Amino acid sequence: MSNKTVSIDVQKDLFGANKGAAISNADEFKKHGIHAFDVMGSVGSGKTLFIEALCEKMSGRYKILMVAGDLATRIDADRVASHGIDTVQINTGNACHLDARMVRFALKxxxxxxxxxxxxxxVGNLICPAGYSLGVEKRIVLLGITEGPYMVRKHPLTIKRADIIVINKIDLAEVLDFDVEALVSDVREVDSDLPVFLVSSKTGQGIDEVVHGLGL
Ligand SMILES: Nc1nc2c(ncn2[C@@H]2O[C@H](COP(=O)(O)OP(=O)(O)OP(=O)(O)O)[C@@H](O)[C@H]2O)c(=O)[nH]1
Ligand SMILES: [Mg+2]
Incomplete structure (x- = not known):
């Protein structure tokens, strides 16, 4: 008779498998000379409108593909497709983030x-996506000022793992009496070198600076 107990470090296992897939995504993007970006942020922070603004600005210069992560719909992919951009929808069901294997599968x-x-x-969420690299060149974290003043202090890990911070909906700062400088200071507390851009995806303010910041 044998009674064995095997402990599996599920997190380690999952993250390990994700890391391998992220490396192969990165290799694939590199092989094709593709600049790839992961846009993360809470529900409604403006991720889709931000991508639409970037596509408007750059579709004349670059051939663009948008990959949309969403639990159930292809609303965002359709919004971006309406600008003449090719899209791939990933519906995650109940998963609160994309992972590298989902991206690899969707692009195969x-x-x-x-x-x-x-x-x-x-997927719209400021917590789960941070743990899963997708094999991109840069991770962009979008903070919509309508989400309140504590997004950075409450999500330090997500901020730490970002390459670029975009503070979005800046056109609403005055009407919301929002202290943008305080939010920028919170980012600086977490990482003093992180590039921060003040953007309105609605008016286009700050989009040129982001394009430059992405090295495009
Ligand atoms: N005033 C203003 N509204 C914005 C801005 N960016 C986005 N919005 C609005 O905010 C709402 C949410 O924008 P989306 O782009 O759908 O946000 P999202 O992060 O993609 O949302 P999910 O995909 O559902 O997580 C929409 O009504 C947008 O028009 C902005 O810079 N200024
Ligand atoms: Mg969206």
């Missing part, structure tokens, strides 16, 4: 040689 039948730029909209 896509001819990546057609694209130069890939924007991945992660």
């Amino acid at each position: 039948d896509v001819d990546l040689s057609k694209y130069e730029l890939v924007f991945i909209e992660n």
Whole structure:
């Protein structure tokens, strides 16, 4: 008779598998000369409108693919597609984030040689996506000022893992009496070198600066 107990570190296992898939995504993007970006942020922070604004600005210069992560719909993919951009929808069911394997699976039948730029909209959530790298060049974390003043202090890990912070909906700062400088200071507390851009995806304010910041 044998009575064995096996302990599995589920987190380690999951993160380990994700890391391998992220490396192979990164290799694939690199092979095709693609700049890929993961756009993360809470529900309603403005991720889709931000991507639409970037696409408007850059579709004349780059061949763009948008990958949309969403639990159940393809609303965001359709919004971006209405600008003439190719899209791939990933419906995650009940998963609160994209992971590298989902992206690899979604792109397996896509001819990546057609694209130069890939924007991945992660599932609307400021917590779960941070743990899963997708193999992108940069992770963009979007903070909408309508989400209140404590997003940075409450999500330090997500901020730490970002390459670029976009403070979005800046056009509403006055009417909301929102202290943008205080939010920027909170970011600086977490990482003093992190680039921060003040943006209105609605008016286009700050989008040129983001394009430059992304090295495009
Ligand atoms: N005033 C203003 N409204 C914005 C801005 N960016 C987004 N919005 C609005 O905020 C709402 C949510 O924007 P979305 O782009 O759908 O946000 P999202 O982060 O993609 O949302 P989910 O995909 O549902 O997580 C929409 O009504 C947008 O028009 C902005 O810079 N200024
Ligand atoms: Mg969206």
